[in-house]
Amino acid sequence: MNGLANVSRRRFLKASGVAGGGLVVGFTLTGCSSSAPPVVRREGDFVPNAFLQITPENRVRFYCPRDEMGQGVSTGLTTLVAEELDVAPWDVEILWAGVHSDYANPDFGVQGTGGSTSIKAHYRQLRQVGANVRAALLEAAAGQLGRPVAQLSTDSGHVVADGEKLPYGQFVATAAALEAPADAPLKRPSDFKFIGKDFARIDALDKSTGAAEFGIDIDVPGLHHGVVRRCPVAGGTLKSYRDEAARAIRGVTDVVEIGSGVAVVADRYWAARQAAQALEVEWELPSLAGLSTERLRADYRAGLDSDGDVDGERGDLAAGFGQASQVVENEYWAPYLAHAPMEPMNAVVRIEDGEADVWTGCQGIGAAQGLVARYSGLDKSKVRAHNTYLGGGFGRRATLTHVIEATQLAVATQKPIKVLWSREDDIQSGLYRPASLIRIKAGVDDAGRLTAWQAKRVGGNIMPDTLRNMMPALLPGAVGEGAIDWMVGLAHGAFDGWVVDHSSIEGLYEDYDTANREVRHVTVNHGLPLTFWRSVGHSYTAFAKETMMDELAAKAGLDAVEFRLRNTQDKPRLQNVIRVAGERLRQWPRHAGRHLGFAAHSSFKTDVAEIAEVSIEDGAIRVHQVLCVVDCGVAVNPDIVRAQMEGSVMYGLTAALHGELDLENGAIKQSNFHDYPILRMNEAPGVEVVIIDSAEDPTGVGEPGLPPIAPAVANAVFAATGQRLRSLPLRLA
Amino acid sequence: MIEFTLNGAKVRTDDPPDTPLLWAVRDTFKLKGSKYGCGAGLCGACTMHVDGEAVRSCVLPVDSVAGKAVTTIEGLAEPGALHPLQEAWVALSVPQCGYCQPGQIMSAAALLAQNPNANEAEVESAMAGNICRCGCYPRIKEAILSVAGRASAPPLEELASEVAS
Numbered sequence: 001m002n003g004l005a006n007v008s009r010r011r012f013l014k015a016s017g018v019a020g021g022g023l024v025v026g027f028t029l030t031g032c033s034s035s036a037p038p039v040v041r042r043e044g045d046f047v048p049n050a051f052l053q054i055t056p057e058n059r060v061r062f063y064c065p066r067d068e069m070g071q072g073v074s075t076g077l078t079t080l081v082a083e084e085l086d087v088a089p090w091d092v093e094i095l096w097a098g099v100h101s102d103y104a105n106p107d108f109g110v111q112g113t114g115g116s117t118s119i120k121a122h123y124r125q126l127r128q129v130g131a132n133v134r135a136a137l138l139e140a141a142a143g144q145l146g147r148p149v150a151q152l153s154t155d156s157g158h159v160v161a162d163g164e165k166l167p168y169g170q171f172v173a174t175a176a177a178l179e180a181p182a183d184a185p186l187k188r189p190s191d192f193k194f195i196g197k198d199f200a201r202i203d204a205l206d207k208s209t210g211a212a213e214f215g216i217d218i219d220v221p222g223l224h225h226g227v228v229r230r231c232p233v234a235g236g237t238l239k240s241y242r243d244e245a246a247r248a249i250r251g252v253t254d255v256v257e258i259g260s261g262v263a264v265v266a267d268r269y270w271a272a273r274q275a276a277q278a279l280e281v282e283w284e285l286p287s288l289a290g291l292s293t294e295r296l297r298a299d300y301r302a303g304l305d306s307d308g309d310v311d312g313e314r315g316d317l318a319a320g321f322g323q324a325s326q327v328v329e330n331e332y333w334a335p336y337l338a339h340a341p342m343e344p345m346n347a348v349v350r351i352e353d354g355e356a357d358v359w360t361g362c363q364g365i366g367a368a369q370g371l372v373a374r375y376s377g378l379d380k381s382k383v384r385a386h387n388t389y390l391g392g393g394f395g396r397r398a399t400l401t402h403v404i405e406a407t408q409l410a411v412a413t414q415k416p417i418k419v420l421w422s423r424e425d426d427i428q429s430g431l432y433r434p435a436s437l438i439r440i441k442a443g444v445d446d447a448g449r450l451t452a453w454q455a456k457r458v459g460g461n462i463m464p465d466t467l468r469n470m471m472p473a474l475l476p477g478a479v480g481e482g483a484i485d486w487m488v489g490l491a492h493g494a495f496d497g498w499v500v501d502h503s504s505i506e507g508l509y510e511d512y513d514t515a516n517r518e519v520r521h522v523t524v525n526h527g528l529p530l531t532f533w534r535s536v537g538h539s540y541t542a543f544a545k546e547t548m549m550d551e552l553a554a555k556a557g558l559d560a561v562e563f564r565l566r567n568t569q570d571k572p573r574l575q576n577v578i579r580v581a582g583e584r585l586r587q588w589p590r591h592a593g594r595h596l597g598f599a600a601h602s603s604f605k606t607d608v609a610e611i612a613e614v615s616i617e618d619g620a621i622r623v624h625q626v627l628c629v630v631d632c633g634v635a636v637n638p639d640i641v642r643a644q645m646e647g648s649v650m651y652g653l654t655a656a657l658h659g660e661l662d663l664e665n666g667a668i669k670q671s672n673f674h675d676y677p678i679l680r681m682n683e684a685p686g687v688e689v690v691i692i693d694s695a696e697d698p699t700g701v702g703e704p705g706l707p708p709i710a711p712a713v714a715n716a717v718f719a720a721t722g723q724r725l726r727s728l729p730l731r732l733a
Numbered sequence: 734m735i736e737f738t739l740n741g742a743k744v745r746t747d748d749p750p751d752t753p754l755l756w757a758v759r760d761t762f763k764l765k766g767s768k769y770g771c772g773a774g775l776c777g778a779c780t781m782h783v784d785g786e787a788v789r790s791c792v793l794p795v796d797s798v799a800g801k802a803v804t805t806i807e808g809l810a811e812p813g814a815l816h817p818l819q820e821a822w823v824a825l826s827v828p829q830c831g832y833c834q835p836g837q838i839m840s841a842a843a844l845l846a847q848n849p850n851a852n853e854a855e856v857e858s859a860m861a862g863n864i865c866r867c868g869c870y871p872r873i874k875e876a877i878l879s880v881a882g883r884a885s886a887p888p889l890e891e892l893a894s895e896v897a898s
Contacts, residue, residue: 068830069830070828070829070830070831070867071829072829200823200824200826201826201828203828203831204822204823204826204827204828205823206831207822207828207830207831207834208815208819208822208823208827208828208831208834208838209766209806209807209815209819210764210765210766210767210805210806210807210835211766212831213765214768214832216765216768216769217765219763219765225760250749268748268752268756268760268761269756269759269760270748270749270752270753270756270760271749340866341830341832341866342768342770342776342778342830342832342833342864342865342866342867343768343770343830343832344769344770389830389831389832390830391768391830391831391832392830392832392866392867393830394866420769422772423770423771423772423773423776639826640826643826643829643869643872646868646869646871646872647829647867647868647869648868649868650865650867650868650870651866651867651868653868672771672772672773672775673771673773673775673776673864674773674775678776678864678866679868679870680860680861680862680863680864680870681856681857681860681861681863681865681870681873681874682857682858682860682861684868684870684871684874686871687871
């Protein structure tokens with residue numbers, strides 16, 4: 001632990017000493033359309049590509065193309081490039097990349113962070129970037145020193161010649177004139193100095209001193225604050241408002257109608273907030289206004305009797321049920337959920353002299369640029385988009401309506417504007433994890449093998465709302481709102497009756513070997529906006545599938561582990577995490593009154609098995625300890641993998657034990673952490689993480705730890721009480 | 734005009750007296766380390782010290798600190814140094830998104846100032862008012878317990894010599 005602490009101390013002193021800490025991510029606007037990446041160029045710097053910049057003073061800067069929302073991506077991606085460049089990751093200055101096609105997520109083709117893709121998608125690309133630049137520096141050094149490359153080596157940002165260490169910075173001028181190799185050889189894994197090793201995450205220091213800058217912390221001269229009143233029912237529109245009381249509040253400068261409602265602008269946030277509450281507003285309510293949770297559940301139940309659309313069909317279902325000695329059929333409910341990141345949505349937009357700046361911590365900075373351009377009428381090349389740290393993402397920060405609001409207010413008031421949502425706005429006016437009703441019917445034979453798996457999911461789809469949110473950012477301004485609405489309408493139709501939105505059913509059937517299966521989807525959409533929520537469809541399908549598996553195991557007379565092992569013959573990696581966790585289950589130290597539950601699930605190409613140790617105290621479910629076994633290929637930073645598993649367990653436990661949004665007259669009833677409770681330290685279990693040693697390329701880490709925890713707890717609750725809980729959140733009868 | 738001490742310096746503000754301390758500190762005095770999370774004293778992201786006590790600054794009117802000493806995350810340690818809790822936070826890689834961590838550290842620092850040998854149950858009880866959506870709780874607890882019972886922070890000269898070595 002001393003070594004870790006020392007790293008942090010060095011970084012701290014460096015940051016507060018000569019190096020300074022105040023480099024600003026810049027953007028060069030070189031004309032009407034520039035393809036140069038937005039890198040702060042100074043004469044003499046070596047900028048071989050969009051990602052790296054080495055100064056004559058031997059400072060190495062990395063333009064991090066993915067967004068840091070806590071998942072550790074800035075440390076992870078820096079490690080990839082630094083490993084091959086041969087510098088210590090903590091000696092690299094990390095800057096958030098601006099908007100440029102070179103910064104696209106290789107898995108998406110656009111700049112976006114999500115889907116547990118970042119390390120997986122950049123694993124070879126960024127190592128290649130580092131290796132190529134190292135090769136160029138070696139070639140430059142060979143020329144300058146008059147020595148063959150074969151007699152040179154590198155170490156910690158230096159070329160080593162005859163035992164003498166010469167900083168890379170001495171060779172950048174020569175290297176800049178060379179054509180860098182495109183395919184320098186990558187290190188062998190046995191030569192890795194940083195990949196696979198534990199060290200303190202690079203952002204830990206700034207995040208422990210208050211120095212880390214989030215979107216909410218951005219300040220510019222003349223900044224004004226906008227607070228928006230929105231219709232409490234999604235899709236409602238402004239009918240009329242009275243603003244006399246609002247305007248009487250000191251500091252209020254403007255009251256403006258914008259697309260999402262009516263906004264008050266003031267010179268201080270608190271004045272704007274109070275004035276917005278003082279507005280008297282009448283709304284034109286949409287059809288959603290008639291909806292309650294009771295009616296929603298009745299509509300979903302009716303949906304279960306529809307045929308829906310088929311996906312994941314295989315074999316002969318009737319024959320499969322014919323071979324079964326036991327058939328089990330159950331229904332599973334999961335409610336709407338909000339993401340509730342600790343930092344509520346916010347954005348700063350400044351428009352001056354025909355150019356704009358936008359600052360926002362988001363999961364796609366290109367979209368922020370696109371939205372500012374569309375709603376200001378400026379060309380994208382005139383919009384500088386600056387990312388920041390994200391105070392939590394979880395899928396929520398891929399939708400940027402707050403950027404639209406800030407842009408509209410900046411245009412209307414001619415002032416630099418920060419829009420900040422309140423926690424109430426976040427819970428009540430956001431986008432949600434869709435509610436789901438799932439029915440599974442499954443058959444198992446005398447040998448404990450699944451013979452048939454029939455599943456149907458009822459609920460809304462994420463994809464049409466995702467298109468609604470992405471298209472204004474991606475399409476040229478000439479494509480108007482009407483055209484976008486028309487396309488979104490087509491998408492709604494396409495995903496209801498033509499093609500199944502895979503994120504609606506993902507995880508419902510893929511994990512186990514079943515010769516005969518059928519998955520159907522019935523779209524019931526009431527109009528509440530939906531989006532990705534950490535682990536997306538897996539967040540509810542794993543609960544249904546894995547509690548069902550527990551019941552089937554009991555019917556088959558097998559224990560939870562053995563039953564799953566018998567039905568994962570085609571999934572060796574999933575089977576292995578089940579086996580490893582199963583061994584731990586057998587050796588688990590037993591405590592009176594505590595019971596164990598098991599679950600496994602594969603998502604984002606990563607396999608996870610979890611054990612939850614649970615007791616019932618005063619009628620409440622208490623989770624004491626969790627074991628998480630994960631195979632995610634190479635763990636680039638094992639400690640960050642552990643942290644992501646710990647965090648996914650906690651996020652999943654909040655949903656399993658507390659998470660529930662209700663609708664009343666179409667509005668979300670809950671409003672803040674008193675009625676939308678988040679797991680707290682006194683409820684948090686210990687979490688032990690076992691990472692399977694692997695030489696395979698990395699797979700997802702940010703989300704796969706979440707899906708198994710709710711069913712693991714539910715299965716432990718059954719062991720404790722005999723009650724099968726099939727609704728989330730888990731509530732004892 | 735409301736006067737108080739902010740991180741050791743005398744300050745004054747003409748913010749309306751019912752302005753929450755959080756917004757006076759963030760907007761008027763431009764110290765951004767204390768965060769807004771709920772505005773209702775439910776999450777602890779805004780935690781500061783007033784005369785050494787941890788308070789929820791999002792629900793505390795600025796006029797209630799007149800004449801008192803307010804400490805924020807920026808003033809927790811001496812300039813150029815780290816509080817032992819901050820050292821532990823880094824050593825254990827506690828933060829994920831990091832947004833709640835200033836409030837977590839301020840709550841933990843107030844606890845250890847009053848109860849330097851806090852045990853696990855006391856830590857859990859004192860920290861139950863601070864939400865971390867990333868779920869860093871096991872590490873936050875471990876970091877606090879690693880400091881509890883320890884004397885004081887290593888002096889800066891020691892850090893400097895380590896850097897030189």
